[in-house]
Amino acid sequence: MIDPFVESLIRAIYDCVVDPSGWEEVLRRIVTKTNAVSASMQTTFDAKPSNIARWNVDPFYSKIYLEHFYTVNPFIPLRMNYMAEKVYSGDSLTTTASYRESSFFNEFAKPQEWEGFNGISLNGPGSADVLALMHNRNADFAQTGGEDLLSRLAPHVCRAYDLGGLLAKAHQTTDFLGQAIAAAGFGTVLLSENCRIIYANQVAEDMLRQQSGLVFIRGELLAEASPLTSQLQALVRACVDQKAATYPLGTILKLTRRKIDQPILVHVLPLREKTAAMLTNKVRPVAALFLIDPHQDLSARLQSFANAYALTSVEIAIMSEIIQSDSLTIIAAKLGMAASTLRTHLGRLMAKTGASNRLALLRRFFEMASLAMP
Template sequence: MQSLPAQEAAGLSALISHLYDAALDAALWPGTASRIAQALGSTSTVVKLHGDSGQVSLLECTSNLVVPERDQAWADEWHRRDLWVERSLAYGMSRIITDEDLVTPEEQVRSGFYREWLPYLGIHHLVGAVFLTAQGAVGVLGIHRPRDAGAYTDQERRQAAVVLPHLQRALRLGQHCATLAQQHSVAMQALDRFDTGALILDGACRILHVSAMAETLMRACPELVVVRGHLSLHHPMLTDKLSTLVHAAWETAHGRVGKPGSALLVPRSRRMPLVLEVAPLRPASGAFGEERPAVLVFLRDPEAPLDVARLRDLFGLTRTEAAVAVALGRGQSPENIATDMGIGIGTARTHLKRILAKTGTHRQAQLVALLTRSMTTMAS
């Protein structure tokens, strides 16, 4: 940018800084096209991707290029048949071009692209480039202005040439950050779907994440409390034990000598205790230093009800057989089940035999273990 006038160089420098900021924070991306247009003395900008299958994705454009819904199908077709993109591909990747390089005045007169599409958008002149992206699609940077504004100059070509590599890097960085964000979101959603509660803590029991099921179990269990953002228990001895378990898992996550994981029982009034298990989450190392380790805490409710509908789907049980299976999973005897359901003990045992046959088990204890392990997966 040393060959550019100071004011133009400062404007491009601010634009480049914004590109990288927007790559790290997607909330800053809207409006980027307007910044590019302003920095290059233009009225519109589009950044888009052309895929192998002919699909076009508009990543960002100025508001004057937004097409009403009624014209969207027509606009999509012109984007797929973009003459400037077709000619730029033949011209070469990452080469700054203008409309004058691509289309002769004689071709403009005959081209529907120039006679229909460009007048609709109110543009005529182009400076820009096509380039490869990390996703394998063809990226397009198009900067435009109307006919009466005049063709782009060599100076403006140089300005676009300054911006292009930074836009490419920012897009790659943004796509990488988006992939990491998606992976994080998927992991958090997976934790939320488990019918076992999950919390992520640091070494001091500070809560970093709580799954939906963990929140539900904690609300229903007064023994589990949160004190200034830290997981604790109402009873001091249990709190000390939890702290010891978490610290040991934290040490293990650091690669030091420590117990890799353990558990404790969280008492509940008139109910079976919750099972709390602790495990280390080892950090991943990267070029910018090692990520902080963490501790994963599972909360399991031994009284959690089995899902009748899911049992029927999984093992092909009838509605009554599924109800009997749920009762067995709660630890009830066939005699108690018969009384609760208002059926004879012989009928209850017949249902049990059918359930054993359908699940491929041979004893009641084996059946209960299978039901518990099969259904302790994901919440509906």
Template sequence: MAGISQDLAARGTHGLMEIVGAIYDTVLDRGIWPDVLKKVSLFIPGAASAVFWEDAASNQGDVYFYDDGISPRYRQLYFSKYVGLNPITIPRFFAQVDEPIATADLVPYEEFLQTSFYREWAEPQGLVDFVSITLEKTARKAAMFGVFRHARHGIVDETARRRMRLLAPHIQRAVLISKVVDFKRDEAEMFAQTLDGLRAAVILVDAGGRIVHANAAAQALLSRGDVIHSVSGALGASSRQAGERLRGIFLGAAKGDNAIGKDGIALPLMAKTGERYVAHALPLTSRARQQAGRKHGAVAAIFIHKARLEAPSPPEAIAEAFGLTMAELRVLFAIVEVGGVPQVAEVLGIAASTVKTHLGRLYEKTGAARQVDLVKLVAGFSSSLVT
């Protein structure tokens, strides 16, 4: 494995382009995600990587795609028990989208090593760190891409962060488009025909932005003309800024997968009625996707769908409402999950006196008088914000 990792690193830009191309191919065939993520794990490098979601309020989560680097036993154990005990679950909800976040960015590393999560789940596997990027946040959960670091890799360094930044926009785009449309393997070979049966608006464009194919949903949007429109056969947007960004996306897609970068991951569009839409751009310039767009000479597929108005997640809403620090928020959710002061101290790897100090501040800031009141407070925020 180390030899392959060094080979990928040595190949530099070519190795990166190969991985990025494979990431976009997952849109047409989700079954290749495990192999793609194995390449990602070697590139960062790390012991395992996954695209997953977590709900910090309910302490639930699951994996969308993974590379089998974590054994089934530990994967099941994480989501059945340790997702709520992981000290970085709550702080991760406050992480900036697109920016790599390592364990030490969220909690003191020495404190992390004292937690039951590390001692009982991470350490037995030889895992020492985790670096992740938030792909999407909603009121209910956050979708993330993350890589586990083994002792042989060491804690997350700047090289790992830089490589995460290189891959993140492409993974984000592929995942978001996969949410909009689910191609079957045989349908991917009939790409244009398949587009016509999709509920989302999909438009194929060439390098100049000329519309070469539009499905029924896209034709309906074009006929309305208040979100997108056609000018002399070229795709445009209702706002000048969005139109300029679209043109940049078309030009970037023509130059290859890596050139498109962050543009078009989630381009906001607004109708004259105030309705909000989101556009995602998928390059069609390599591998299976090149075959898909070849018939029309298309360089990109633009997926457009209505956007939902999302409320902040319960942890974010609670922190803002009561002015809680990250440490206080961790103690609050630990009390909800595991109970009394001694148990919380054990789980978080801090002294019982420290827990009591945070607890006193929680009572003062929230107006609660007992731990049960804090549990009710969290439950109230969670139920009112679930969509």
């Protein structure tokens, strides 16, 4: 049975997709639970760091970190090698003599009583994006359950971070979802607790008119396949009451469509009352659905994805097949290669893209594709 604190925190994490100001409260709760000193969530754009959120970090030190200490941060090279969702410890570095003698420790970390560092890698190899916890020598991070908590939160933090970034890049704002999703490159639907549609953007409306994978009946959103309708309804109910959930938050639905092999991918995210009130003064939505149709402009999207990650022609071919099939045996046969060879290429493909598994690889592809193409 899921711990009530963890359940509540996971829901708060997904709220941050549409209300990123909530990350500060998420950090506060993690710091309090683990007896840490401070926490920060950082991203990098054009080789320049910026804070997504921070908790109990002196603004003076935050400023000089961005201006100077980021460039001498000894943890950056380590983080650049981690896969997304990796929970790491800085113990191997903080106990060395070179670190204890460094300006980073003596002029930045030590004055803030930061003796230890733990965190979650947010974006895979080549990226230093991180959710970091800082604690002092008096706090036993493992004893407080900090490592276990970060491990349980890591996939949810990374997924919320990815989707929040998708909205931010596409629309230059995540403060008001109603503005952002109106012109999104993917379908977005806001649902009430009983799956009644409160809002749908143009892409989602087109999908509903075609009744391909999803149908709109008497104001209610349904999947064409009854079992998938039940799963969709269960996920929406989970947005209201996780204890009654049949499927965990973060589940990605694949909605099959008649005469089309590729399914619609559906992310179901919960909305809290504060966020719902920002979106509409009608019936309050409890869930946001993000719908991605992989059938549209696939070749161009594949090339854009390949360019972004410097994929080889073989890796592009494998990526194309992964989108169409979840069977490595079938993919290997279609490409005329041994299963072991396919796994080797797939491992390189995941390493380049920072995906920890095939599902994460697909998610990364579709999210990037929805930005790259209209």
